[in-house]
Amino acid sequence: MPEDQNKTQRAAVTFLFWLALVAALTATSVLLDSIAMIGGMIWAPPAIVLARLLTLQEHQTRAPYLAALALGVLAGLISLGVGLTPAALQALVSLISVSLAAWLYERALQGQPPHFDEASYLRFAVLIVLPAAIIGALAGAALSFVLDGTAFETAFSNWLIYLGIGLLAGTPLALWGFSDPETRFAVSAREAIWTAAAALCLMLVLAAGLVFPQNVMSLVLPLLLIPLCALRSGRVGIMLLTVVGTLGLALTGPGSADLSDAAWPSASAVSFAILFLCAVLPGNLIAAQLGRMETAAAKQQARIGSQVQHLSALSHEIKTPLNAIHGMFQLLDRSDLNDRQRRWSDAGLSASRNLQVQVSQMLDMAQLDEQTIRIRPEPVDPRKLMKTWVVALEADIALSGKAIRAGGTVAREVPETLVLDPSRVQQILMNLLTNAVKFTADGAIDIQMRATEDTATISVSDTGIGLEEAAQRAVFDRYWQAEGNRQGGAGLGLAISQDLAARMGGALSLQSTPDKGSTFTLTLPLQPVVVTGSQA
DSSP: OOHHHHHHHHHHHOOOOOOOHHHHHHHHHHHHHHHHHOOSSSHHHHHHHHHHTTTTOOTSHHHHHHHHHHHHHHHHHHHOOHHHHHHHHHHHHHHHHHHHHHHHHHEEETTTTTSSSSHHHHHHHIIIIIHHHHHHHHHHHHHHHHHHHOOOOHHHHHHHHHHHHHHHHHHHHHHHHSTTTTTTTTOHHHHHHHHHHHHHHHHHHHHEEESTTTTTHOOOOHHHHHHHHHHHHHHHHHHHHHHHHHHHOOOOOOOGOOOTTTTTTHHHHHHHHIIIHHHIHHHHHHHHHHHHHHHHHHHHHHHHHHHHHHHHHHOOOHHHHHHHHHHHHHHHHHHHHOHHHHHHHHHHHHHHHHHHHHHHHHHHHHHHHHTTOOOOOOOOOOHHHHHHHHHHHHHHHHHHHHEEEEEEOOOTTTEEEEEEEEHHHHHHHHHHHHHHHHHHOOEEEEEEEEESSEEEEEEEEEOOOOHHHHHHHTTTTOOOTTTTTSSSSOOHHHHHHHHHHHHHHEEEEEEETTEEEEEEEEEEEEOOOOTTTTOO
16 A cells, blocks of 8 residues: 555656646747747647657656646636636647547557657658648637637648647757766767857847847858758757747748738748758758767667777686696796707797787776776875886896896986876887897897986987878887897787876877887876875
């Protein structure tokens, strides 16, 4: 019993909320209509109620929303002084059109969202909204003719326009608002800014059109602003601009002129054609196209996420036996071997180390694409870091068997403590040092660290083969390798290093001269050192 009571209470609260919402929208629509005297062309309640009906779950009933629509329209009109009979007629026609549209939606689209491609929107407009608006307009015109003798053609024209335009322009935006927050696409800051700016321009045009109703620019400018701002405003933005543009055109278009009853049907038809063909239809088709692009992008992002998870699992499975193989080769290398066995051991050790690096690089690249790599800055001692890098460089040189001098210096202006991600900086430096050893036959490799007021720079210079200008432009591309390189690698190290530098707010650059050497420079922003209470 308590559960049944809770359901009843929730249904009552839902009904009262929607009753108040529909009444407020009704009053707003009538007030806007009275400003422009356009015979009810701006009519919001059916659109928002239809959108809610289309997003209901299977276990949810439509009855509270339909009842709220009928009673809310009735209450809103009566509160503005409209008579009971015309108010009841308006409520009945709205109820008929929305109920029919929801019924047709189940059969024509079978639950498919109407704004994820152009074809679904056209089916929504032609097979759902227009039939519902036409039948609702026929019922309203017939009842108006019987009740107060209104000419059938005039009443039908008015009913068709406010039902059709309201449902076509308002339903898509309301549908987005009622969709599941976990599945609908978020609006970016850029889209929100462009939408707000375009909406402000449209409202200024609307105000100018009300002040100067005969100015043709009040009709033309909204038509230009909607497509111009469409791509920058995103799918939700263009739907909002379509509604605002529809409002502006309705208030300032031909139907807003002071027309006689005889001229009204033809003027209404012109207004309807302008609104539908120039604002509602193209605006929503653009929104549908953007929705399709967003869906494709979301699917691609999901595929990338799945690939990252797969690579992470695969990397774990590969690294465990690979580490064991590498460890065995290291133990073998330390044992007593003859020259032939030593060559075999060195080859296996080199191959296992190379494979470890490539597996790690592939995983890093996938995580960079998915943006799952996190930068974790912390205070570090730059001079201790330099000693670590020089030791690693000397070890690499010793393994290579080359006669290369290794050096590392930290300039005096470098602070005692730097705030950076030591593991990511170490990863970049190891990539640069490995390449320097690989492509330097003799001479020197030097690491230098300098600082200015707001940046720290770490450079790795070598006296290696250098790079031609064309190669310098491609060196940070994925899978690029120097011509004639037969020393292994997947060509990912520098691409990963550049991406990591960018994630840390810095940059990685290259200066190189063929046959003289190269200098890679990592530039990082200096961050303030935060002293905690325990350190003070």
